[in-house]
Amino acid sequence: MTKSICALAHKPGSTREDFQLYYEDHHVPLAIGHFPFSAYARNHVIGTQAFGWDTISEFWSDDIEAAAALMAGPVGEIMAADEERFMDRSVIAPAGVEEVILSSGPRAATDGQRTALLVQDSAEHVDLRSAVTDWARSLAKDMAGVSIDFTTNWTERAFPAKAVLWLPGSQDPSIPQGLSVQKLLVRHAETPASRLLGSPS
Numbered sequence: 001m002t003k004s005i006c007a008l009a010h011k012p013g014s015t016r017e018d019f020q021l022y023y024e025d026h027h028v029p030l031a032i033g034h035f036p037f038s039a040y041a042r043n044h045v046i047g048t049q050a051f052g053w054d055t056i057s058e059f060w061s062d063d064i065e066a067a068a069a070l071m072a073g074p075v076g077e078i079m080a081a082d083e084e085r086f087m088d089r090s091v092i093a094p095a096g097v098e099e100v101i102l103s104s105g106p107r108a109a110t111d112g113q114r115t116a117l118l119v120q121d122s123a124e125h126v127d128l129r130s131a132v133t134d135w136a137r138s139l140a141k142d143m144a145g146v147s148i149d150f151t152t153n154w155t156e157r158a159f160p161a162k163a164v165l166w167l168p169g170s171q172d173p174s175i176p177q178g179l180s181v182q183k184l185l186v187r188h189a190e191t192p193a194s195r196l197l198g199s200p201s
Contacts, residue, residue, distance in 0.1 A: 001061070003059065003096075005094070006056070006159075007053040009053040010054050019054045020044045020055060034075045034079070035059075035061075038193075038199060039199075040059055041191070043056040047185075062198055099147060100148045100150065103146045105168070108145075109168050114167070114169065115171040115184070115185060116183070116185075117182075119179055125178065132150075135173075135176050139165075145168040
């Protein structure tokens with residue numbers, strides 16, 4: 001299974017709240033009707049947190065090439081037309097992901113809250129991958145649902161983190177020295193597998 005991730009933002013003249021509402025009510029049903037996702041989730045930034053995007057979406061697929069081929073054809077045109085209605089397409093920031101699951105369990109708390117720790121860089125003497133993995137392992141000892149996404153940019157518009165450490169609920173762990181990290185509190189929304197084209201029947 002292949003995972004990708006994408007940071008998305010509202011179009012000028014709109015708001016974060018308008019963007020997230022349209023995304024869930026209109027864009028999600030359109031997407032799941034056309035793409036063979038194995039899993040699909042949105043992480044909507046809560047409140048007025050200073051972040052250049054409104055939502056970080058996660059996509060899992062058993063056939064990423066099939067999804068890419070759809071985007072290059074009529075389905076891609078349908079999706080782009082809908083994106084123009086609510087999204088600033090000039091700042092879309094997609095990336096491929098190597099997902100590392102450190103502890104099993106729900107991705108979010110029962111109220112839907114989830115913490116995203118965006119690791120943007122590391123000091124010269126710090127191996128970012130090792131530092132993030134060690135940090136995540138220490139948290140996963142006492143916490144379920146801990147995972148890391150190590151990102152690889154797909155376009156010139158870089159995803160706003162080299163790694164994302166995901167924790168369920170509202171968390172405020174101490175940050176290891178040598179890592180540059182932005183914390184986001186998000187509302188996690190995941191489409192049930194039974195509604196996805198790529199889920200087992």
